[in-house]
Amino acid sequence: MPSLSERTEQFTDSVIRRMTRVANQYGAINLSQGFPDFDPPDELKAALKKVAEGSVHQYAVTWGAQNFRQALAEKQARFMGIPIDPETQIVVTCGSTEAMMAAMMTVCNPQDKVIVFSPFYENYAADAILSGAEPIYVPLKPPHFHFDANELEAAFAQHPKALILCNPSNPTGKVFSPDELRLIAGLAEKYDSFVIADEVYEHIIYEPYRHTYFAALPGMFERTISCSSLSKTYSITGWRLGYLIAPAYIIERAKKVHDFLTVGAASPLQEAAVTALRFENGYYKQLQKIYEEKRSLFLEGLKRLNLPFTVPQGAYYVMVDVSEFGCTDDLRFCEWLAREVGVAAVPGSAFFREDIRHLIRFHFAKKNETLEAALNRLESIRHKLPQTARGW
Structure with missing residues (x-):
């Protein structure tokens, strides 16, 4: 058979989207792929319903x-x-x-x-x-x-x-x-x-x-x-x-x-x-307020769990340092985290050209109750991590 394109050999599938599949497989709370678990504004949903009943198709x-x-x-x-x-x-x-x-x-x-x-x-x-x-x-x-x-x-x-x-x-x-x-x-x-x-x-x-x-x-x-x-x-x-x-x-x-x-x-x-x-400017101010609250909730939870992180200045992601767990294979660690702890993250190596394996990315574009549930699950991370896994 003829060969396939050489350029497409140079990259893998999306690690971010792969972690969503891993989250679905194990029933983990998906803090990997950055999409909300809450609805868009009611006015927008109403507009879509009206359009669907019209002729713009x-x-x-x-x-x-x-x-x-x-x-x-x-x-x-x-x-x-x-x-x-x-x-x-x-x-x-x-x-x-x-x-x-x-x-x-x-x-x-x-x-x-x-x-x-x-x-x-x-x-x-x-x-x-x-x-x-x-x-x-x-x-x-x-x-x-x-x-x-x-x-x-x-x-x-x-x-x-x-x-x-x-x-x-x-x-x-x-x-x-x-x-x-x-x-x-x-x-x-x-x-x-x-x-x-x-x-x-x-x-x-x-x-x-x-x-x-x-x-x-x-x-x-x-x-x-x-x-x-x-x-x-x-x-x-x-x-x-x-x-x-x-x-x-x-x-x-x-x-x-x-x-x-x-x-x-x-x-x-x-x-x-x-x-x-x-939408008027008030919508964007309210959006900022909503995400300020979610960021505070999630970061305070990470502090309580003694999981080091860099405070995000914008967007809705946070990089967490998992050096404590001797992590040298961050993809394997994130798969373990989804399977055993029930929270999905993205391995930091998916984002770095450098060989950095001690960071993982969570996102907090979720309902507050979802974030609280994820933090509750993360409380067990040190208890569930077997000693044999340290240094993986």
Whole structure:
């Protein structure tokens, strides 16, 4: 038989999604894959019901229904502080996963280089490989996940086509400071690189931190592709509605890539989601308050259990240090945790280019009672861990 593609040999299946299957297998509480166990806003569900009874069931315009793009442009312009043309500067995609892939394929040629901060959301490496690009990894150093400016400039000196910026960061919850972002901007300009900004957690930020949109920095809109989705902001991860915002010359090319990747996002869901995009600012303040409460509940529980962690500044993930358990195989540890303790996490090695095996990632986008149940189960972790397993 003929051989399969060589590029797809270079990565495995998603470890995050694999841990959801492990959680389902053992009936564990799923704190691995980052989706809520609570419903989206009632107004949004009511809008979907109304749309389902109507006639919006066929293809929308390939790059997004006009009313969805208009509502999105108005909402993002309000928060980003820059004008956005819904006709020439937006492409609606099937989730931010497609948005990132479309962005990479729009700007990258085979053998181009792309800077990726490590740790990183696991899709980024796969996106680079599928685009034929070569990742250059720059470490974000635990426990505070700062980068070294000299190491970053050394990466830029290799003349990458783009840098991928996840802000707030998955998996660390790091919010890049204005000074860090200005440094990145200066290097992108100096070495003439694009910045692909994954800002899907833009509205989940904890005091005193603030989100700075990279495209809104002086001179950066022309070289930035902003990627995001409605999944996290409105608790609709299953709707798969994402988007790109970029200058018209980039979007014109991205429209073609998107068209041949997926044709278009679901038109009934775009129609219903217009309701959410028109929420007043109070919705986003309440969202922040809800996640502040969940973060406090979960982190206080980890403190009681003497499980060390890095406090997330944004997003809804927390990196937990399991060095105490002599963990050298974090995937095996997470499988054990799901099977014996009943809580599913993601092994940290899924996110790091470096050989880091002592960190695991939990997420706290769950009902408070779910988080409390998970903490109750985690109380048994030291009792259930057999001595023979230490050092695995």
